[in-house]
Amino acid sequence: VDPLEPVGTVSAQSIGEPGTQMSVPHDERIVVRRNGETSVTEIGPLVDELLAAESREVRSIDDHEVARAADEFDVLSLRDDEQVRWKPVEEISRHDAPDELLEFTLESGRQIRATKAHSFVTRRDNDVVPVAGDDLSAGDWLPVTRSFGIDDATSEIDLRKYLPAEEYWYTSTLTDGGAATHPGGADQLRNKRDALAAGDIDEHAVYPKGGTVSLPERFPLDEETGFFVGAFLAEGNCTDHYVSISNVDETFQDRVRVFADRFDLSVNEYANDSGFAEGYDVRVNGTVLAEFLHAACYEDGAKTVPDFAYGATGEVRHRAARRLLQRRRQRRRPRGACEFDRRQPDRRSFLLAGASRRLRDARVDRRLADAPDSGELRVGVPRPHRHGRRTR
Known part of the structure; x- marks a missing residue:
């Protein structure tokens, strides 16, 4: 599930719809929180x-295998006030796929497959209501998640999840009797221990098998690193030994340099004209950095927001996802086009209805204009009293 895409499969259940027959295919991806750690995974292997x-x-x-879910599992669920929150998974089920599945394509290009009876939610008559997949039509609206709360956000990640100890040197394993798993032989192990004792390599760092440039074993997740991951997703590429970020904005380039300085990574910079316009590349050198981003940010050869971004602080999530989403939108939308314009009356009406509902909830007087295509929402605002005092 990508950012800004539909919320969890129990959305309809959370506002009162029975949760039966809410099935999706084995390879459909979901956001799940397990023991406090948020990730994106295919539902089939998990079940x-x-x-x-x-x-x-x-x-x-009824030909379904059903069991109680583990206590530590939560998924995102939609409330009737259009907010999302984490709710515990109560039961899981597995059954043979029906002869026919429905496939929906969203405006973003995201495709969702589900059974005909799968419960979605949509907005009807200015209210959020459950609806079976079989009753959805082109032009209907589905809720998407713009953000979600993290009670105990991840502030760092263990690089062992992405870079196995069999292939990289983790200096924390070189002390206290030696490493249970390491990438070299006895002589290399002894040399690494000597280098660590002499201060020639850093403590609690990860090194490539034959290199001297490292990253912390526990990589920090904060605004600075979130920006760099987002910059890589939107503007970057990597080889075996470096990460290159392309951008002509000097402030953007400076932030890439600050990231490199923080981790003592060298930088090479190049002006280029290989594209449709002049460009500028900031190349950050480091085998561990390049292979970490390749392992975390690619799936089936395509870039994807890494799992750790979903469980990080809001700033990291926004930085990592925003630049990738902006780039995707730029590629989809013709130059000069506006994401919301007056040539889209259905969308305009939908937005006005949503604004009206929010104002209603806040007990503010409002009225949609009588003309259906006017695109006007009239809001009651206190006016100055004729003697200069304002009414409350």
Whole structure:
């Protein structure tokens, strides 16, 4: 599930719709929080893992395998005030795929597959209501998640998740009797220990097998690193030994340099005219950095927002996702086009209806103009009293 895409599959259940037959295909991706750690995963392998647990009782109901979910699982769910929150998963189920599935394509290009009876939510008559997938039509609106709260946000990630200890040197494993797993032989291990004792390599750092440029074993997640990951997703590429960010804005370039300085990474810079206009590349050197971003930010050869961004602080999530989404929108939209324009009456009406509903909830007088295509929402505002005092 990408940022700005539909919320979790229990949306309709959270506002009162029965949660039966809410099925999606095995390879559909969902956002899930497990033991406080947020990730994006395919629903099939996750359900298979849970049903296979020896401690879990599995029941058979109408050709469905059903079991109670583990206590540590939460998913995003929609409330009737159009806000999302984490809610615990109560049960999981698995069944054979029906002969026919529905596939929906959103304006963003995201595609969703589900059974005909799968419960979605949409806005009807200015209210959020549940609707079966079979009753959705082209032009209907689905809710998307712009942000979600993290009670205990991740402030750092262990690079072992992306760079295995069998292939990289982790200096924290060189002390206290030695490393259980390491990428070299006895002589290399002894040399690394000597280098660590002499202060020639850093403590709690990860090094490539044959290199001397490192990153912290626990990579920090903050505004600065979130910006760099977002810059890479939108403007960058990587080889085996460096990460290159292309941007002509000097302030943008300075932020890339600040990131490199923070981790003692060298930089090479080049002006280029290989594209349709002059460009400028800031190349940040480092095998560990390049291979970490390649492992975390690519899936099936395409860039994707990494799992760790979903569980990080709001600033990291926004930095990492925003630049990638901006780039995707720029590629979809013709130059000079406006994302919301007056040639889109359905969208304009939808936005005005949403604004009207918000004002209603705040008990503010408002009225949509009588003409259906006027695009006007009239709001009651206190006016000055004729003697100069304002009414309350």
